[in-house]
Amino acid sequence: MNPTPLYTQLADILREMITSGQLQPRSPLPSESYLQQEQGVARGTVRTAIGILRDEGLVVTISGRGSFVKEPDPKASSGPD
Amino acid sequence: MNPTPLYTQLADILREMITSGQLQPRSPLPSESYLQQEQGVARGTVRTAIGILRDEGLVVTISGRGSFVKEPDPKASSGPD
DNA sequence: GCGGATTTGTACGTATGTATG
């Protein structure tokens, strides 16, 4: 049997936290090392999961800073600073 | 097969310096950057090694100051103020 | 109180090796 990979499961969890509003736009995701310990997985697994959300355009990752929830879509009007 | 990890080896070295009395109680360990250069390893490896000794209760680390050899055991009598 | 130097704390980026299914 091929269970859903851990990184997919973790991506699902994080995606849910974002789409549910539990993680607000521009707010940081838990750090890789936090998620590593929290979820009991290797850091590489966490990175793969976050990479999925990055591919989906849900988060942006800044080296040395963290990963952040992307804003839905600035369109025009009150755009980004 | 699996050689002892560098951080374990370094922890062993530092532990020996403590248990042998080469590093006295309350005296500071060499700084992370010193050990990094001295041992030719990455800082993360040094930090992991010191973390082991911290787990073992041999040293305490103070942010911005350093890691210090812990005193064997205050017990009672002339305890800490 | 301020500025610079030192030291620890945190966080991501990357590479390699091992093991399993």
Added chain:
DNA sequence: GCATACATACGTACAAATCCG
């Protein structure tokens, strides 16, 4: 062989705490 997953180990960058002049 490949994907998954973990462990080790390197590097870079910046923040926070501390110390001293």
